Amino acid sequence: xxxxxxxxxxxxxxxxxxxxxxxxxxxxxxxxxxxxxxxxxxxxxxxxxxxxxxxxxxxxxxxxxxxxxxxxxxxxxxxxxxxxxxxxxxxxxxxxxxxxxxxxxxxxxxxxxxxxxxxxxxxxxxxxxxxxxxxxxxxxxxxxxxxxxxxxxxxxxxxxxxxxxxxxxxxxxxxxxxxxxxxxxxxxxxxxxxxxxxxxxxxxxxxxxxxxxxxxxxxxxxxxxxxxxxxxxxxxxxxxxxxxxxxxxxxxxxxxxxxxxxxxxxxxxxxxxxxxxxxxxxxxxxxxxxxxxxxxxxxxxxxxxxxxxxxxxxxxxxxxxxxxxxxxxxxxxxxxxxxxxxxxxxxxxxxxxxxxxxxxxxxxxxxxxxxxxxxxxxxxxxxxxxxxxxxxxxxxxxxxxxxxxxxxxxxxxxxxxxxxxxxxxxxxxxxxxxxxxxxxxxxxxxxxxxxxxxxxxxxxxxxxxxxxxxxxxxxxxxxxxxxxxxxxxxxxxxxxxxxxxxxxxxxxxxxxxxxxxxxxxxxxxxxxxxxxxxxxxxxxxxxxxxxxxxxxxxxxxxxxxxxxxxxxxxxxxxxxx
Numbered sequence: 001x002x003x004x005x006x007x008x009x010x011x012x013x014x015x016x017x018x019x020x021x022x023x024x025x026x027x028x029x030x031x032x033x034x035x036x037x038x039x040x041x042x043x044x045x046x047x048x049x050x051x052x053x054x055x056x057x058x059x060x061x062x063x064x065x066x067x068x069x070x071x072x073x074x075x076x077x078x079x080x081x082x083x084x085x086x087x088x089x090x091x092x093x094x095x096x097x098x099x100x101x102x103x104x105x106x107x108x109x110x111x112x113x114x115x116x117x118x119x120x121x122x123x124x125x126x127x128x129x130x131x132x133x134x135x136x137x138x139x140x141x142x143x144x145x146x147x148x149x150x151x152x153x154x155x156x157x158x159x160x161x162x163x164x165x166x167x168x169x170x171x172x173x174x175x176x177x178x179x180x181x182x183x184x185x186x187x188x189x190x191x192x193x194x195x196x197x198x199x200x201x202x203x204x205x206x207x208x209x210x211x212x213x214x215x216x217x218x219x220x221x222x223x224x225x226x227x228x229x230x231x232x233x234x235x236x237x238x239x240x241x242x243x244x245x246x247x248x249x250x251x252x253x254x255x256x257x258x259x260x261x262x263x264x265x266x267x268x269x270x271x272x273x274x275x276x277x278x279x280x281x282x283x284x285x286x287x288x289x290x291x292x293x294x295x296x297x298x299x300x301x302x303x304x305x306x307x308x309x310x311x312x313x314x315x316x317x318x319x320x321x322x323x324x325x326x327x328x329x330x331x332x333x334x335x336x337x338x339x340x341x342x343x344x345x346x347x348x349x350x351x352x353x354x355x356x357x358x359x360x361x362x363x364x365x366x367x368x369x370x371x372x373x374x375x376x377x378x379x380x381x382x383x384x385x386x387x388x389x390x391x392x393x394x395x396x397x398x399x400x401x402x403x404x405x406x407x408x409x410x411x412x413x414x415x416x417x418x419x420x421x422x423x424x425x426x427x428x429x430x431x432x433x434x435x436x437x438x439x440x441x442x443x444x445x446x447x448x449x450x451x452x453x454x455x456x457x458x459x460x461x462x463x464x465x466x467x468x469x470x471x472x473x474x475x476x477x478x479x480x481x482x483x484x485x486x487x488x489x490x491x492x493x494x495x496x497x498x499x500x501x502x503x504x505x506x507x508x509x510x511x512x513x514x515x516x517x518x519x520x521x522x523x524x525x526x527x528x529x530x531x532x533x534x535x536x537x538x539x540x541x542x543x544x545x546x547x548x549x550x551x552x553x554x555x556x557x558x559x560x561x562x563x564x565x566x567x568x569x570x571x572x573x574x575x576x577x
Contacts, residue, residue, distance in 0.1 A: 114138070114139070114174075114176045114177075115139045115140070115174045115175045115176060116133055116138055116139070116140050116175070116176070116177045116178070116179060116524065117140075117171075117172065117175045117177070117178045117179070117230065118130050118133070118140050118178075118179045118181065119161065119178065119179070119180045119181060119182045119226065120180065120181035120182035120183065120433075121140075121181070123181050123182075123183065124490065124492070124513040125181040125433055125490070125513045125516050125517050125520070126179070126181035126182075128513060128514050128516075128517035129179050129181060129517045129520055129521060131517075132517055132518060132521045133521060136521070159171060161182055161218065161222035161223070161225050161226045162213050162217045162218060162221060162222045162225070163225075164225045164228070164229075167225055167226070167228075167229040169229070171229075172229055172230055172232075172233045173233070173384070174233075174314070175230060175233045175234065176233070176234060176235075176314075176315060176429065177234060177428070177429050177430070177431070177524050178226075178230050178234060178429065178430045178431070179431045179433075179520050179521070179524070180223075180226065180430065180431070180432045180433065181433045181520075182218065182222060182226075183218065183219070183433070183435075184210060184212070184213065184214070184215045184218040184219055184462075184464060184467075185210070185211040185212045186208050186209070186210060186211065186461065186464070187208065187209065187211045188207060188208060188209075208453065208457065208461060209461070210461055210462050210464070214462045215461070215462040215463060215464040215466075215467040215468070216462065216463070216467050218467075219464070219467040219468045219470070219471040220467045220470045220471050220474070222471075223470075223471035223474050223475070224474055227430075227474055227475065227478050227480070230430070230480075231478065231479075231480060232312055232315070233312070233314070233315055234315055234429035234430060234480055235315030235316055235420075235422055235429055235480070235481075236422075236478075236479040236480060236481075237422070237426060237479055237480070237481045237530075237531075238419075238479060239316065239320065239419040239420050239421040239422060240311075240313065240315075240316060240419060240420040241417065241418075241419045242311065242319075242389065242418045242419055242420065243285065243389075243415075243417060243418040243419075244416065244417035244418070244419070253304050253305075253307070253389075254304060254305045255271035255285070255302045255303070255304055255305075256271070256302065256303060256304075256305065257269045257270055257271065257289070257300070257301070257302055258301045258302065258303045258390065259289070259297075259299065259300045259301065260295075260297030260298060260299050260300070261297075263296075263297065264295045264296065264297065265292065265293075265294065265295050265296065265297020265298065265299075266292050266294050266295055266297060267289065267290065267291045267292050267297050267298065267299060267300045268289050268290055268300065269287065269288065269289025269290075269291075269300035269301065269302060269393075270288060270289055270302075271285065271286070271287060271302040272285070272286040272288065273285060273286070274286050274414065277414050277416075278414070278416040279324070279356045279416070282416070283416075284324075284414050284415065284416040285414065285415050285416070286412060286413070286414050286415075287302050287391050287393075287412065287413045287414075287415065288410070288411065288412035288413070289393075289410070289411065289412075290409060290410045290411075291393060291395070291406075291408055291409070291411065292408055293395060293408060298394060298395030298396060298406070299392060299393065299394035299395060299396065300392070300393050300394075300411075301331075301333075301390050301391060301392035301393070301394075302390065302391050303333075303388060303389070303390035303391075304388045304389050304390070305388070306338050306387050306388050307386070307387055307388065310336075310384075310385045310386055310387050311386040311387075312383075312384045312385070312386075313363075313383040313384070313386050313420045314383045314384040315420075315422070315429070316363075316383065316420035316421055316422055317362055317363060317421060317422055317423040318360055318361050318362035318363050318364075318365075318420070318421055318423075319332065319334070319360075319361050319363075319418060319419070319420055319421070320358055320359065320360045320361070320417075320418070320419050320420075320421045321349075321358070321359045321361070321415055321417070321418050322356065322357075322358055322359075322415060322416045322417045322418075323351060323356070323357060323359060323413055323414065323415045323416075324351075324354070324355065324356045324357075324413070324414040324415075325350075325351025325352040325353055325354070325355055325356075325357055325413075326351060326353055326354075326411060326412065326413060327351060327352065327353035327405065328350075328351060328393060328403075328405045328406070328407075328411060328413075329348055329349065329350050329351070329403050329404070329405040329406075330348070330349055330351065330391060330392060330393050330413060331346050331347070331348050331349075331390075331391070331392040331393075331394060332346065332347055332349065332361055332389070332390070332391060332392075333345070333346045333369075333389070333390035333391075333392060334346075334366060334381070334386055334388075334389060334390075335386070335387050335388045335389075335390070336381065336382045336385045336386060336387060337387060338387050342370070343368050343369065343370050343375055343378050344368075344369055344370070344390065345366035345367065345368055345369070345381045346366060346367055346368075346369045346398075347361040347365045347366050347367070348397065348403075349361060350405070351413070356416075360421065362423075363381055363383050366381045367398070368381070369398055372394075372396045372397070372398055372399070373398065373399055374398050374399055389418065391413070391415070393406075393411055393413070394406070422481075425527035426481050426527060426530055427481065427524065427525055427526060427527050427529075427530065428481050428482055428483040428523050428524055428526070428529050428530050429480050429481045429482070430475060430478075430480045430481070430482045430483075431482070431483045431484075431485065431520045431523045431524055431529075432471075432472070432475055432482065432483070432484050432485065433485050433487065433516060433520065434468050434471070434472055434484050434485065434486045434533075435454065435465065435468055435486055435487065436452075436486045436487060436488045436505060436507065436508070436535045436537075437451065437452055437454055437455045437465055437486075437505065438465045438466075438468045438469040438472065438486065438505065439469060439505045439571065439572035440455045440465070440505060441455060441458040441459075441463075441465050441466060442466075443572075450508075451508070452488075452489060452508055472484050472533065472571070476531075476533075476571075481530050481531065482530070482531060483520075483523040483529040483530065483531075483532055483533075484532070484533040484534075485516060485519055485520060485523070485534065485536065486505065486533065486534060486535040486536070487511050487516045487535075487536055487537070488507060488508055488509045488510055488511055488535065488536070488537040489508075489509065489510040489511070489542075490510075490511065490512070490513050490516065491510050491511070491512050491513070492512070492513065493510075493512040493514075493540075493545065493546045493547070494512060494514055494546065494547070494548045494553070495512050495514040495515040495517075495518055495554075495556075496515075496546075496548050496553065496554035497511075497512070497515070497538035497539060497540045497546045498538065498539040498540075499511070499515070499536060499537070499538055499539070499557070499562070500536065500537050500538070500539060501534050501535070501536050501562040501565070501566065502534065502535045502536070502537075503533070503534050503535065503566060503567065503570040504535075504570060504572060505535060505571070505572045506535075507535050507537055508537070509537030509538065509541075509542070510537060510538060510540070510542055511536055511537045511538050512538070512546070515536075515538070516536070518556060518557070518559070519536065519559055522559035522560065522563075523559070523563070526559070526560050526563050528560055528563035528564045528566075529560075529563040529566075530568070531568040531569065532563065532566045532567070532568055532570075533570060533571050534566050536562075
């Protein structure tokens with residue numbers, strides 16, 4: 001009878017340090033399988049012995065001083081992570097586990113880019129923002145419909161913020177930041193030129209009216225749609241909670257033990273929720289167990305089932321764990337493939353005994369590893385396609401090195417949260433062009449005769465400023481790092497005039513669209529602009545045109561000087577949020 005790794009009449013027999021059958025011989029009542037090409041003690045299976053043995057049928061009979069292997073736990077582990085067993089898949093998994101064959105799937109290389117999405121890119125401000133970004137070498141993606149205006153070097157995305165179904169998620173792949181210059185269209189009642197010269201000049205007054213969708217649709221509902229579309233791509237100030245007392249992926253994340261039983265070992269671990277185990281007496285996760293080097297084992301771990309949909313963490317810079325240490329070194333393993341046995345991206349971390357600590361593991365520190373061997377030719381870690389997480393305590397580090405803190409026996413690691421984080425200092429991810437005057441329509445005692453037309457005519461213009469303020473509030477409540485720019489009357493004059501930045505929504509005046517575009521782009525890179533709302537105007541009076549010598553234009557300003565003087569949380573002169 002020929003030798004095989006498994007058959008219907010015999011359990012799987014394996015040695016955790018060798019390969020499967022290199023040779024076999026059949027004797028009267030015993031089948032002897034010699035594993036691998038090196039010297040090993042054989043594992044013997046006896047049909048006659050099986051009938052009278054008191055050992056569980058789930059355990060492989062082992063000699064030469066080894067502990068019995070719980071094959072039942074091995075099968076349950078496979079079932080938990082892979083669903084109902086496919087015999088062929090199980091045999092393949094076992095064979096590869098013992099022979100050290102290559103991973104079943106090699107992750108594809110990530111296409112990384114830091115794209116800025118510019119919405120309203122055909123408007124006066126948006127078009128200039130695209131030009132400035134392009135001149136600075138920053139890739140820009142717009143969402144409007146004028147290829148001829150923007151040229152062939154800008155990705156064209158056709159979308160409408162008032163129509164949620166037009167904001168296809170594929171448009172936002174790779175986007176890290178947004179400049180939103182979308183605004184409700186206002187024009188003279190008497191009509192305008194095809195290029196909207198009457199509206200754009202910003203000096204002479206024409207009786208206005210709303211053209212197209214209402215302020216509610218554009219400034220409020222449109223903002224809601226846009227935030228929902230980009231939120232996962234641009235990231236949150238507080239990070240993305242993957243596991244925690246109030247997060248836990250809305251209950252979708254499921255942990256299970258994945259121990260050295262998969263390679264013949266006897267170590268055993270579990271995942272538990274402790275209702276009052278955290279540092280604030282709230283719930284916490286607990287990774288605990290007993291690790292043994294018997295049968296050439298030496299590791300325990302807990303791993304999540306594959307996420308139903310991969311987590312896109314490309315907006316973030318790493319993963320942070322909040323753990324109570326025990327003085328041991330652990331590993332975090334992040335996978336980017338749905339395959340059961342493939343490359344994992346791993347970082348080791350040390351803990352301090354008896355202390356709660358935050359452990360930050362940058363994505364750049366994750367090394368591609370397959371069965372404790374580094375894989376230098378593997379693709380870079382793809383943060384946009386995270387499929388599972390794993391915590392491990394192991395005797396082994398990588399490439400034959402050992403964990404210097406490893407000891408056999410019981411261990412436990414409480415962990416209250418796992419989140420993706422953004423590196424500090426955080427810069428704005430969403431820069432929004434709003435309008436001065438948004439808080440004034442409801443302000444008591446305001447002399448409307450001294451206010452701009454939009455304030456005086458707020459109701460006639462569909463409550464335009466009211467809905468602009470509601471849109472601002474959505475941004476502030478979203479958790480996205482933001483800057484809100486409130487320009488006074490916009491003109492077609494060049495940038496370069498002296499400026500006044502203010503807060504409290506009190507100033508009136510004018511400012512060029514070009515200047516606002518420069519301010520928006522500068523805010524994207526400035527930690528001093530985060531979570532700040534401000535108004536801005538030039539010092540040039542309405543009655544005085546501002547011009548520059550084209551042969552000697554003024555230098556670009558250092559807008560960070562202005563950002564530093566602003567305070568976070570101020571929205572108007574009465575209320576500071």
